Amino acid sequence: MSSSPYKPPHQRPKLTDWLIDLTPRFFDRTLKKASIQQLKLLSLLLVVLSIPLIITPLEVWQQGVVAVFLVILGQLIIKAEDQESSADMSQYYHLFLVWLSLVTTMRYLYYRTSYTLNFDGWLNSIACLLLFAAELYAICTLVLAYFQTLKIKERQPVNLATIPEAEWFNVDIYIPTYNEDVEIVRKTALAALACDYSSGKKKVYVLDDGRPERYKEDDPRREKFTARREKLRQMCEELGCIHMTRDNNNHAKAGNINTALRKTGGDLVMILDCDHIPSRQFILHTAGFFYDPKVSFVQTPHWFYNPDPFERNLFTGGRIPVGNELFYKVLQKGNDFWNAAFFCGSAALIRKSHLLEVGGIAVETVTEDCHTALRLHSLGYKSVYYDKIMVAGLAPETFSSYVGQQVRWARGMAQILRLENPFFNQKLKLNLAQRICYLSATSHFLYGYPRLVYAVAPTLFLLFGINSVQGLGLETLAYALPHILLSLFANYIIYKRVRFSFWNEIFEFAMAFQAGWVTLLALINPKMGSFNVTDKGISVTERIFDWESMRGLLIVAGVVTCSLLAVPYWLLLRPEDWQAVLVNTMWSGFNLILVVAALLVGFEQPQVRSSHRLQRHLTVILSSNDQVIMGETVNISETGALISLESWPNLPDEVDIEVMGDFTASAALTARIIRVSPVNDTETLLAIDFINPNRAQLDALSLVLYSDVREWYSQKREDVDKPMASFGFLATSLTRSLRDINKTNRKKVRKQVHTASQLYWDGHFFSGVATELGVTGLRLELEDTKAVFSDKILGQQDLHTMRTVKPLVGLLLHQDAENPSSSRFVAEIAGVEEQASGKIAIEFNFPEKFKQRQDTKIKQLLQLL
Secondary structure, eight states: OOOOOOOOOOOOHHHHHHHIIHHHHHHHHHHHHHHHHHHHHHHHHHHHHHHHHHHHHOOOOHHHHHHHHHHHHHHHHHHHHHOOOOOHHHHHHHHHHHHHHHHHHHHHHHHIIIIOOOOHHHHHHHHHHHHHHHHHHOOOOOOOOHHHSOOOOOOOOOOOSSSGGGOOEEEEEEEEESSSOHHHHHHOOOHHHOOOOOOSEEEEEEEEEGGGGGOTOOOOHHHHHHHHHHHHHHHHHTTEEEEOOOOTTHHHHHHHHHHTTTTOOOOOEOOTTOEEOOOOHHHHHHHHGSSTTTEEEEEEEBBBBSSOHHHHHOTTTOOOOOHHHHHIIIHHHHHHHHTTOOSSSSOOOOOOHHHTTSSSOOSSOHHHHHHHHHHHHHHHHHHEOOOOOEEBBBOOHHHHHHHHHHHHHHHHHHHHHHHHHHTTTTSOOOOHHHHHHHHHHHHHHGHHHHHHHHHHHHHHHHHHHSSSSSOOOOHHHHHHHHHHHHHHHHHHHHHHOOTTTTHHHHHHHHHHHHHHHHHHHHHHHTOOOOOOOOOOOOOSSSOOOOOOHHHHHHHHHHHHHHHTTTTTHHHHHHHGGGGHHHHHHHHHHHHHHHHHHHTTTEOOOSSSSSSSSBBOOEEEEEEEEEEEEEEEEEESSSSEEEEEEEEOOOOEEEEEEEEEOSSOEEEEEEEEEEEEEOOSSEEEEEEEOOOOHHHHHHHHHHHIIHHHOOOTSSSSOOOOOHHHHHHHHHHHHHHHHHOOOOOOOOEEEEEEEEEEEEEEEEEEEEEEEEEEOOOOEEEEEEESSSSSOOOOOOOOOHHHHHHHOOEEEEEEEEEEEEEEEEEEEEEEEEEEEEEETSEEEEHHHHHHHHHHHHHHHHHHHHHHH
16 A cells, blocks of 8 residues: 655645745845846836825725724734844835835825814914924924935944054044043043054044133132143153143134144044043954045944933933934944944044045034034045944933033034035035935934924813814824824834834923024024033932923923813813814823923932942952952942852951953952842852052053943843833833932941950950951950959940940950960940840941051951951
């Protein structure tokens, strides 16, 4: 009997299989065979086919069905893309959603223009035009962003090892500074000197613009800046970098750099803000791109190791990407594809000859960096954006300083838009793609007034009956929701790790008044305003609300709240308008949540730690006497660390520690153990503070923390946007911001011992056992309240005196029971505890004034016990 192999019945592919596998790969095979001309014809055909989808009228229920279908289709594509491992396939999903989003957006715009503009009365007309203009701005911004991010370019560095060292470029490193703390500048200068590069081909310049002579003799700032300049000069001499000054402050940072350009002789210039500490691989990873003679500059991401006001004041705990991640992780890589990456003023390497060709750094606007890039691009030169975090900077600590920074950028971009007009100015030799990228960037900060219009529009209806949308109701939602949701879906594919849903709206609300005002003034008079230095290194010590920065938004919050209180009156008096009331109520409720969260950004939260913790996993070696233990940091700062150990060692309160960097740097310090916390049977967490590090130790630690870095932990974000979870987390901002801030309790950590001891009190000796011993103190348990050599009894009066007076007393500590020799110490009583067993336990501190005399004896005793 013959048999044949079993053949399973043919199964039709599921919808998800069709989305994930068949359709993208069909397009991949087809488009790879197509020529540029064929692709252009295909694009034109797509536009023609899209027109009926945009203008075909439908009944309300039909549009509702279409809306549901489009939203479900968008969700299916998002799920399919999440399961896709191929970047090329993800690109096809993104392009399809962009097309679908544009079609639904244009359909919504066609509907809005044809049916919903309300010119019934001058109040309605004004409100209608304002809202329609805000929507047009949002749609234009969306389209420009789609173009900017049509293709994301990933770069790999050029290996300098393949080029003879004699042919490497000479690099000058500029660190411009004005009024910043010298300690901030020192860390950047140290790291700049430590950058790996050919010996003799790198020089570091500190460009000191803090001129004391700009102030009058009797001005206290003159003395302050004189002392700072001298301290900075001494620092440069000590470290081996060059201190450079000038006789004026013309054009601020741009003028400072331009002066240095004409005094230094390098081929390439590396520009660092004075708080931007470079990792040691910066030059090696960027200089190779310049062997293409058309490359003018290489820009890398700006990254901040301290939380900005949004992260700190809303207690996001790093769960939400910060504002600049969208720009540096997506937009700059999209710009790079079109040869339109922006120079960002720091963390960049730039070709000096090209810079001089355009007259140096641009000085006509306060965003001199982007303006300079525009001029270099207009000469036909290339830019490179290399997405590797290789600087660690300081974000503004307070909301007011953050506002100052953002306002400068807003003013500068509006100035460029007004002065250069990058989209239409034919004097600029830019291609169309570059013009679009610059138009997108320079118009971005105009968001202020449109954002406020979105907040006010529903309140005008609920409070005054002013209707900015004719026939607002469920029909409008049927057109608006696909437009809104599909734009979110399209952006989700490329933004999902860099911008979480609804958080951009928080930023725009928080900055709406300031950004709106300065951009308006800059467009009217682009010469208004001057460069301002963003304050860094400020410490926030208490909760305080920034009333000045938030007063406009407080009014908006009050108006939105009042509009929601008016809803019951509408339902009672005008029930026939329930659709318009429902939509406007949902709109105002959504706005109120966003506005409250934005207001909380101005509610300054105190910094619990004295220095910012870095989430770095560094090898550490703990040593105490003959004991050596290996561990790894969970986090670390310039003042302490949290260390993970694979055991629970019996350590004294002070240990020697060596911290290793990712490459070769290390720092040896003395540390005090402030807390020991068991995690499980095999892991213990050790919290330590560094004790009085000297200058050399601080410098070594700075290099370990900020320079000797293989890859910063923020290079790859694992968290992915989940819109509902993101909105829920945003909505709970109020409860997080108002919760009590509990500082970590510091418990005494000392070595566990058991040695005979005697307390000398009031002329008598009392015997006991020392159970804990450390460099800073000990714990003694008295065996008896009766004195050793007399009838003296330790009574309640004695204990009361010990607790209240905390006197100095004498102690004898025996090395062991068989060895009668003992060590004498002077100690201060810190606390007295009467135990349930009847024993008395006394806590002692070793006084600081006897430290030099007693320290050696204590450490010897710790080694023996």
